[in-house]
Amino acid sequence: MSLTQRTTSIRLRFRDNDGAESICQCNLASSVSAASAASFLSAWAPLVQALSDAAIVSAEVVIHWTDPARPPAGAGSDVLRQGTFLLDTASSDIGAARVPAISDDFILATGPYAGIGIDTALADVVSLITALTDGIDGTEPCDPFADDFVSINAAYIEQF
Amino acid sequence: MSLVLRPVHKVVCTFRDNDGKEASTEVMVPSGTTAANAVTFAAAIVPLIAALSDATLVGYNLILSYVENAFSAPGRSDVEDKGFFNFTPANGIRTSIAVPSILETLLQPNNQDIDQTATAVDDFITAMTAGLSAIQPASLSGSDIVGVLSAYKQNRRSHKAGSVRKG
Numbered sequence: 598m599s600l601t602q603r604t605t606s607i608r609l610r611f612r613d614n615d616g617a618e619s620i621c622q623c624n625l626a627s628s629v630s631a632a633s634a635a636s637f638l639s640a641w642a643p644l645v646q647a648l649s650d651a652a653i654v655s656a657e658v659v660i661h662w663t664d665p666a667r668p669p670a671g672a673g674s675d676v677l678r679q680g681t682f683l684l685d686t687a688s689s690d691i692g693a694a695r696v697p698a699i700s701d702d703f704i705l706a707t708g709p710y711a712g713i714g715i716d717t718a719l720a721d722v723v724s725l726i727t728a729l730t731d732g733i734d735g736t737e738p739c740d741p742f743a744d745d746f747v748s749i750n751a752a753y754i755e756q757f
Numbered sequence: 758m759s760l761v762l763r764p765v766h767k768v769v770c771t772f773r774d775n776d777g778k779e780a781s782t783e784v785m786v787p788s789g790t791t792a793a794n795a796v797t798f799a800a801a802i803v804p805l806i807a808a809l810s811d812a813t814l815v816g817y818n819l820i821l822s823y824v825e826n827a828f829s830a831p832g833r834s835d836v837e838d839k840g841f842f843n844f845t846p847a848n849g850i851r852t853s854i855a856v857p858s859i860l861e862t863l864l865q866p867n868n869q870d871i872d873q874t875a876t877a878v879d880d881f882i883t884a885m886t887a888g889l890s891a892i893q894p895a896s897l898s899g900s901d902i903v904g905v906l907s908a909y910k911q912n913r914r915s916h917k918a919g920s921v922r923k924g
Contacts, residue, residue: 598804598807598814600800600803600816600817603899604895604896604897604898604899611836611857611858612828612830612836613830613834613835613836613857613858614830614831614832614833614834614835615835617835617836617837618836619836619837619839619855619857619858620857621854621855621856621857622854623854623885623894624852624894624895624896624897624899625892625893625894625895626893626895626899626901627899629892630792630793631792631793631795631796631819631821632791632792632793633890633892634792634821634892635792635821636890636892637889637890637892638760638823639760640884640889640890641884641889641894642760644877644880644881644884644889645856645881647877647880647881648840648856648859648860648863648877648878648881649834649840649856649857649858649859649860650830650831650833650834650858650860650861651830651834651835651836651857651858652825652828652829652830652834653760653825653828654824654825654828655760655822655823655824655825656760656822656823656824656825657820657821657822657823658792658820658821659818659819659820660796660818660819660820661816661817661818662799662803662816662817662818663815663816664813664814664815664816667813667814667815668813669775669813670772670773670774670775670811670812670813671774671775671811671812672775673775673811674774674775674810674811674812674813675774675776675778675812676772676773676774676778676779676780676812677778677780679780679782680809680810694782694784695782696782696806696809696810697772697774697780697781697782697810697812698772698774698780698810698811698812699809699810699811700809700810700811701811703809721805721808721809722809724805724808725805725806725808725809728801728802728805729784732798733797733798733801733802734794734797734798734801735794736786736790736794736795736797736798737786737787738784738785738786738798738802739765739785739786739787740785741764741765741785742764743764743765743785743787743788743789745787757780
């Protein structure tokens with residue numbers, strides 16, 4: 598895996614009185630830090646808003662990485678066959694993380710959940726679950742309400 | 758105008774399988790996480806996800822999202838009326854930005870060309886060509902924008918809310 602950072606996108610979403618929406622996008626060089634890109638957005642948005650009578654309703658800083666030399670996908674891979682990890686949050690809700698085209702290597706081969714459950718004892722699976730529940734370098738993954746994931750609830754395969 | 762951070766930053770990974778189908782998955786972190794820490798986190802979590810997949814990782818995005826929670830659009834606004842700015846980057850390959858629902862008061866009497874002497878337009882063009890807070894806007898290929906070639910109104914279709922067309 599050799600990921601290369603591309604230009605960063607600054608996106609402003611406008612909405613008019615009909616409810617129609619459109620995005621205005623500006624690019625920044627990949628050398629601009631994420632924090633600086635966020636500062637740029639804050640300074641740039643009012644300048645663009647001053648030109649428009651539609652309203653800015655949301656904005657994004659999107660930092661892109663791509664793998665220009667990515668290996669081919671596995672022969673039987675199917676991105677609609679996903680590994681679903683249900684995670685308990687700090688507020689006793691359940692959130693989810695998904696892995697597209699989960700490899701068969703991680704699916705239980707025996708027991709009542711054979712062919713369905715993900716083997717949460719395998720090292721690569723443990724590494725992901727640990728990162729999701731304990732965080733990485735002090736950064737804790739969370740659900741859409743910013744509630745931290747604290748433990749794995751269930752892990753299984755799903756076909757979409 | 759007050760854009761505020763949404764509750765979470767998103768790390769969105771895109772995978773492609775051997776049929777060419779693509780799917781994305783995302784991991785969120787609280788938006789209280791600094792941008793630099795979010796970048797570090799993204800670089801660490803993506804390989805852990807990719808290690809479980811037999812599709813190929815196309816790439817990933819870190820998205821810092823903001824929302825305006827108090828807005829209104831005047832009665833005549835139409836995002837299909839774009840203010841189209843044609844810029845020249847240092848590498849000479851043109852790039853453009855479209856401002857949705859350009860103000861009619863910023864148009865020349867021909868109702869087509871944008872008045873580049875108007876203060877708001879001049880401020881915008883200066884930011885695009887001379888930079889803003891020491892950050893220089895660039896083309897998609899990363900070449901600094903150095904000049905404006907033309908600016909005019911252009912009508913392009915857009916979508917209703919929830920289905921967005923890039924300017």
